[in-house]
Amino acid sequence: MILLVEDNPDDEVLTLRALKKNNIGNEVIVARDGVEALDFLFGTGIYAGRNIEILPQIVLLDLKLPKVNGLEVLHRIRTEAHTRLLPVVILTSSNEEQDLVNGYSLGANSYIRKPVDFMKFTEAIGRLGLYWLVLNEAPRTRNE
Amino acid sequence: MSKISPAPAPDFQRLFESAPDLYLVLMPDFTIVAASEAYLRATMTVREEILGRGIFDVFPDNPNDPTATGVSNLRASLERVLHHQVVDVMAIQQYDIQRPESEGGGFEERYWSPTNSPVCGPDGEVTAIIHRVEEVTRRTQIERLLEASEARFLTAFEQAAVGIAYITPDGRWLRVNQKLCDILGYTRDEMLTLRFQDVTHPDDLQDDLAYFQQIRSGEIADYVIEKRSIRKDQSIIWANWTVSPVRENSNKPIYFICVVEDITERKRLEQAIRESEARHRTLFETMAQGVLYESGDGSIIGANSAAQDILGLTLDQLMGKVPIDPRWGVIHEDGSDFPADTRPAATVRQTGQSIRGVIMGIFNPRDDAYRWVVVNAEPQLQPGQAAPQQIYVTFTDITPHKQAQAQIEALNEILERRAVELEATNKELEAFSYSVSHDLRAPLRSINGFSQILLEDYADQLDASGQAYLQRVRAAANRMAELIDDLINLARIARAEMHFEPVDLSELARNIVREIVDTKPERQVEFVIQEGMVVDGDNRMLRIMLENLIHNAWKFTSRKPQAHIEIGVQEQPDETCVFFVRDDGAGFNMAYADKLFGAFQRLHAITDFEGTGIGLATVQRVIHRHGGRIWAEGAVGQGATFYFMF
Numbered sequence: 001m002i003l004l005v006e007d008n009p010d011d012e013v014l015t016l017r018a019l020k021k022n023n024i025g026n027e028v029i030v031a032r033d034g035v036e037a038l039d040f041l042f043g044t045g046i047y048a049g050r051n052i053e054i055l056p057q058i059v060l061l062d063l064k065l066p067k068v069n070g071l072e073v074l075h076r077i078r079t080e081a082h083t084r085l086l087p088v089v090i091l092t093s094s095n096e097e098q099d100l101v102n103g104y105s106l107g108a109n110s111y112i113r114k115p116v117d118f119m120k121f122t123e124a125i126g127r128l129g130l131y132w133l134v135l136n137e138a139p140r141t142r143n144e
Numbered sequence: 145m146s147k148i149s150p151a152p153a154p155d156f157q158r159l160f161e162s163a164p165d166l167y168l169v170l171m172p173d174f175t176i177v178a179a180s181e182a183y184l185r186a187t188m189t190v191r192e193e194i195l196g197r198g199i200f201d202v203f204p205d206n207p208n209d210p211t212a213t214g215v216s217n218l219r220a221s222l223e224r225v226l227h228h229q230v231v232d233v234m235a236i237q238q239y240d241i242q243r244p245e246s247e248g249g250g251f252e253e254r255y256w257s258p259t260n261s262p263v264c265g266p267d268g269e270v271t272a273i274i275h276r277v278e279e280v281t282r283r284t285q286i287e288r289l290l291e292a293s294e295a296r297f298l299t300a301f302e303q304a305a306v307g308i309a310y311i312t313p314d315g316r317w318l319r320v321n322q323k324l325c326d327i328l329g330y331t332r333d334e335m336l337t338l339r340f341q342d343v344t345h346p347d348d349l350q351d352d353l354a355y356f357q358q359i360r361s362g363e364i365a366d367y368v369i370e371k372r373s374i375r376k377d378q379s380i381i382w383a384n385w386t387v388s389p390v391r392e393n394s395n396k397p398i399y400f401i402c403v404v405e406d407i408t409e410r411k412r413l414e415q416a417i418r419e420s421e422a423r424h425r426t427l428f429e430t431m432a433q434g435v436l437y438e439s440g441d442g443s444i445i446g447a448n449s450a451a452q453d454i455l456g457l458t459l460d461q462l463m464g465k466v467p468i469d470p471r472w473g474v475i476h477e478d479g480s481d482f483p484a485d486t487r488p489a490a491t492v493r494q495t496g497q498s499i500r501g502v503i504m505g506i507f508n509p510r511d512d513a514y515r516w517v518v519v520n521a522e523p524q525l526q527p528g529q530a531a532p533q534q535i536y537v538t539f540t541d542i543t544p545h546k547q548a549q550a551q552i553e554a555l556n557e558i559l560e561r562r563a564v565e566l567e568a569t570n571k572e573l574e575a576f577s578y579s580v581s582h583d584l585r586a587p588l589r590s591i592n593g594f595s596q597i598l599l600e601d602y603a604d605q606l607d608a609s610g611q612a613y614l615q616r617v618r619a620a621a622n623r624m625a626e627l628i629d630d631l632i633n634l635a636r637i638a639r640a641e642m643h644f645e646p647v648d649l650s651e652l653a654r655n656i657v658r659e660i661v662d663t664k665p666e667r668q669v670e671f672v673i674q675e676g677m678v679v680d681g682d683n684r685m686l687r688i689m690l691e692n693l694i695h696n697a698w699k700f701t702s703r704k705p706q707a708h709i710e711i712g713v714q715e716q717p718d719e720t721c722v723f724f725v726r727d728d729g730a731g732f733n734m735a736y737a738d739k740l741f742g743a744f745q746r747l748h749a750i751t752d753f754e755g756t757g758i759g760l761a762t763v764q765r766v767i768h769r770h771g772g773r774i775w776a777e778g779a780v781g782q783g784a785t786f787y788f789m790f
Contacts, residue, residue, distance in 0.1 A: 010590035017597065064582055093585040095629075096578060116585055116625035117618070118593035 002028045002133075003056040005037040005073065006091075007065050014118060015060070015091075015125065022126035026133060029056065034068025037061075038076055041083055055086055058132045061108075063092040063099055071102055078107040085139045087132055168275040169263075172226055174199045174219075177272070186279050187241050188252075199275070206240035206251040214239035218258065225260045226270050234258045236280055255284035307383070307404030310390075313360055315339035318399055327383060327406045329375035340402070345372035345380060352385075359389055360397060370407065382411040434517070436462070436537040438489050445534075454515050454541050456508030469509035477503050488521035489537050496530055498522045503542070516546040570639060581632045585625055592621040630758035633688070637765050642682040649677040649723065652687050653711045656694050668705060669698070674712035677723060679790055681770050689766040692759040693725040693786055700784065701729035720789055728783035732776075740776055763788075 002019070006012045012030055019028065031037035037059070039045035043052040059077070063070035070090065077083040089110040090103045103111050112128060115121045160167065160178060166186050169178035176194050184191055187203070194202045200219070205212035214237050221232045237258060240251035256277045263272040301308055307324030309317055320335045328335070328343055344352055348371035355367040366388035372380050384405040389397035428435060434451030438444055447455075447462045460466040474482040484490060488499045499521045505514035517539040523532030595617045603611065653673045661669070679686070694711070701707035710726045732740070741764040763786075767774045770790050778784030 008586050010593070011586060014589065014593040017593075093582040093589075094578065096581065114585070114589060116588045116592050117622050118589070118596040121589065121593065 001054070001056040002026050003031060003037065003040060003059045004028050005031045005034070005059065005061045005065065005070065007032050007062065011062070011114070014121065018118075018122040018125035019129060021122050022129050024125075024129040024133065026057065033066040034070065034073045037065075037073050038068065041077065041086075042080070052082065055083065057087070057138060059086060059088045060091045060128075061088055063090060063094060063103070071099075071106060074103065074106045074108060087136070087138060089128060089132065091128075166277045166279065168199070168277075170199055170222070170273045170275055172270055172273070174222060174273075176202065183277070186277075188244055188247070203239065203241075208251060209238075209240065212238070212240070221258070221260050222273060222275075225262045225273050229262045229264055229268065229270055231259060231261045234260070236284055238284075253281065254279065255281040307402075307406070309340075309402045309404065310399045311340055311402060312399055313397060315341050315356070324404055327375075327381065327404060328373060329377055329379075334376070343373045343375075345374055348372050356387070359387060359400070362395070362397075365389075370411075381406060381408045383407055432541070434539045434541070436489075438493075438535040438537060440493070440531055440533050440535075442489065442493060450541075451539070454508070454517060454539065455506055456510040456515070471507055471509055473507045475505045475507075475514065477505070479505075488519045489535050492521040492523045492535050493532060496523050496525060496532055514543075515541055516543045518542055573635070573639070577632055577635050580628060584628055588621045588625050588628075592618045595621070627758070630762070634758055634762050634765060637685060637688065637762055637769065640682075640685070642685065642769060644680050645683060646678050647681050647683050647686050649679060649686065649690065649711075650675050652683075652690050653677075653694065656687070656691050660694060660698050667702070667707070669701060669707040669709060672708075672710040672712070677711075677713050677721075679721075679723075681790065685766045685769065689763045689788075690725075692763045696759060696786075697725055697727035697729065697784075699729075700731075701727050704729060722787050722789045724785050724787045726783065726785040731778040731780050731782045731784050733780050734778065737776055737778075741774065 002024075004012065004015060006015060012032075016028060016030075019026075029040060031040055035045065036047075039047040040050065041052065041055070043050040061070045061073060065073070070092070074088055074090075077086055077088060087109045088107070089112060090099075090108045091112050091114060092099065093114055095113045100111055110128075110132075112124060115124060157178075160169075161181055163180045164182055165180065166183040167178070167180040168176055168183055171177055175196060175198055177196070179189075179191055179194060183189075184194075189202065200215055203214070205215045217234065217237055218239070221234050224230070224232045234257070237256045239254055239256050241254050243250050243252055257280045258275060258277040261274045261276065262270045263274060265271040301319075301321050304321055304323055307327045308321045309324050310319040312318055316339050317335050320332060322332070325332050325335055330338070330343075341349060341353070348369075352369055352371055355364070355369060358364045359367055366386065368384065368386045370382060370384050372382055374380055384407050386403040386405075387400055389400050392398045428448045431448065432450055434454045435446075435448045436444055436451050437446035443464060444462045447459055452459060452462065455462070455472075457468060457472070458466065461468050474484075474487065476482050482504050487504070488502050491499055499519075502519045502521075503516065504519060505516050507513075508515045519537065519539040522536045522538075524534040524536065526533050595614045598606070599611060599614050606614070650673055657671050657673065661667075661671075690711075694709070697709045701709065708728045710724075712724055712726075714722045714724065716722060741760045764774055767788050767790075772788055772790040774786065774788040776784055776786045
């Protein structure tokens with residue numbers, strides 16, 4: 001399972017297409033703001049009652065989000081014992097030094113700037129999927 | 145014939161005894177056989193008590209005077225008369241006389257001038273000796289006194305601490321003492337061949353002679369003059385001369401006494417003191433610091449011009465002689481009144497301790513404004529006294545500093561406000577840049593992405609030109625993304641913080657060249673990079689700058705099968721270093737050289753060479769931020785050289 005935190009519907013469509021083009025068939029949960037992402041992870045709000053034992057294999061996290069921004073979401077994920085070891089890849093338009101530093105400081109596992117050229121974007125998503133979903137050995141938690 | 149009856153024989157004994165002089169008659173064995181009355185009176189004796197007694201028995205030496213020689217001298221003289229039958233005149237003798245017990249006894253000092261004459265019998269033998277004495281006690285005593293006085297005078301004259309001379313009315317030295325010889329540097333014999341005029345300094349001679357004339361003519365009783373004299377060795381000395389005449393009975397001066405005191409050292413000290421005084425006076429009057437002298441009771445006894453100027457008061461006002469402008473007053477830095485009894489001088493008067501660095505404002509009526517001063521006050525203490533005898537107050541006018549300080553504070557306030565504004569502007573700009581880089585890219589991604597999707601999913605519904613148009617849409621989106629990135633980089637360089645450190649440009653260039661060659665390893669480009677180009681600068685910025693310049697050279701040589709790119713440095717005659725990046729590529733027209741470094745300025749069609757036109761603007765900004773300068777030389781088809789220096 002992949003949690004895609006993305007507020008831009010175009011980017012959502014493009015990301016999903018890129019995943020599909022790379023034959024990544026995992027289930028994708030889309031959270032359209034920070035609150036939705038946290039609700040999903042901690043079984044609150046619209047996801048109240050969800051079995052939070054089931055965690056995604058990876059979180060693709062945009063930084064600029066309505067309500068609660070990406071860095072705050074990351075901070076919550078790393079503070080809670082439940083999600084502390086969850087792999088988080090920041091996927092954003094920004095290449096501001098400050099965002100990079102803050103992202104890694106808060107414990108992001110990777111930082112990828114979305115290329116404008118869709119072919120390059122697709123290629124990047126492909127590599128990302130290959131690495132985090134296939135090659136990488138995740139810690140033994142109760143995720144699916 | 146007349147018969148003259150013989151006169152009766154005189155009574156010789158009576159005659160002898162009544163003789164007015166002092167006589168004794170001695171037998172050859174020195175026994176007294178006769179004495180005149182005068183003798184008896186003079187020697188305070190009685191005839192009956194001395195006749196028949198030996199003379200030395202009657203007149204022994206004064207036993208209180210162990211040096212008495214009267215007896216032995218008299219005996220020797222009497223012996224000479226006895227043996228040689230001649231008159232013996234003795235030198236003046238001290239022969240003290242024994243006072244009778246009735247007059248208190250003891251001896252009385254007496255001086256005598258004795259003469260012993262023989263009286264001879266028919267066979268020539270001495271039968272008696274006439275001892276005649278003249279009492280010369282008084283005369284001798286006066287002579288002795290005179291001698292002593294003369295001796296004392298001579299000693300005083302010779303050993304005097306001052307020079308003394310007798311001079312004749314025409315100026316010759318009659319007598320000079322040793323001190324005067326020492327003062328003038330001549331021997332006594334040399335002196336006596338000179339006149340005082342000969343040793344007097346020519347400039348002082350006229351005055352001296354005028355006085356001398358007046359004293360000679362009796363117009364003045366004496367005179368004192370300080371004048372210069374020329375010593376034998378030609379050196380000049382100052383001396384004080386006191387000249388007074390010694391007049392004879394006719395009141396005509398016979399000679400003059402000069403007392404000469406060497407005052408060269410005093411004159412030198414006086415001169416030194418005058419010079420020192422003049423120096424200090426000049427300093428005192430010209431110094432910028434104000435100085436006041438106050439007496440122990442607080443009244444002002446002196447002030448220099450600076451003090452009068454700073455305080456806006458005249459010396460008379462300061463010294464309490466003239467009333468002070470009613471507006472005159474002293475305040476603390478906070479503007480409150482500075483009462484007189486707490487000001488530095490008053491505090492020093494109370495405590496006897498010096499005070500430094502008190503700041504006060506003094507209303508200056510002439511300026512109609514306050515003057516600010518830093519005041520020191522120093523007591524002058526007499527040993528053993530607690531209260532100062534005088535107080536020195538010095539003060540420096542710091543009004544200009546105060547004004548400058550106020551100005552600086554005002555400017556600082558403005559600066560601080562500006563800094564806050566600037567910070568806000570910077571924040572806004574950062575937010576703006578962030579938005580631009582983040583938000584503008586998202587739609588571009590959509591344009592590009594969905595164009596690509598159209599091409600992939602609907603290729604069968606689009607003809608070749610439709611597909612070409614979509615490719616153009618995609619390319620335009622990519623190009624706009626590049627533009628945005630370059631613009632953001634340009635803005636970043638303008639506001640990024642700089643960290644200066646030594647940067648090896650040679651090494652940077654090698655790294656950049658390695659990366660760039662990897663992108664198109666098939667190209668034939670010869671790179672020449674000079675070693676050891678090290679400058680002080682911001683490593684990241686300098687890398688961006690070099691990247692841009694080398695990329696430019698790489699790009700504009702892309703049409704050449706064999707290209708040559710050189711990165712090096714030229715040392716100028718004034719020891720500054722001019723770095724350069726030179727290529728033999730497309731070059732440019734020097735007419736447009738000034739447009740090279742503007743953002744979005746391109747000298748080549750985009751179809752010829754890719755690029756956003758921001759690269760050189762970025763390079764220039766990096767150079768400017770390092771305080772340097774950049775310029776370019778080139779010709780179309782001849783390549784280009786970019787020069788920069790820091």
